[in-house]
Ligand code: FES
């Protein structure tokens with residue numbers, strides 16, 4: 001029998017604890033133990049970026065690490081972005097600029113954009129395209145996603 005490991009991860013400011021198998025992926029901890037299904041699984045092999053979350057301030061593909069590696073760390077998922085019933089500017093940008101069709105890639109795109117705009121509040125179009133280059137979208141052709149991130153960047157600069 002596999003020895004389980006006790007893991008505690010803070011997700012969106014709330015602690016989640018469980019005894020898990022060492023091979024449990026972080027994305028499965030987020031979806032199945034924390035019940036936060038906004039983080040999607042598109043490939044399970046580090047290709048698509050649908051599972052992107054922020055771990056201690058850095059964007060990671062949560063299918064690419066084990067839950068035990070996130071023990072004691074802080075994770076931000078798409079569910080943690082809206083505040084007081086108000087969409088985060090990046091979420092608003094995707095809504096206003098129609099940055100999605102099926103929406104499957106959207107949570108990962110939003111979290112990749114979150115990291116991009118934290119590092120670079122005024123990115124060029126090329127920098128935006130580079131910033132989301134680890135995230136695949138099968139629907140939109142990317143143009144409206146880029147527009148959504150430009151919208152968010154402008155809005156976030158106004159607030160700061
Ligand atoms: S599900 Fe993680 S990169 Fe595709």
Ligand code: FES
Nearest residue numbers: 101105137138139
């Ligand atoms: S909106 Fe369908 S995969 Fe991106």
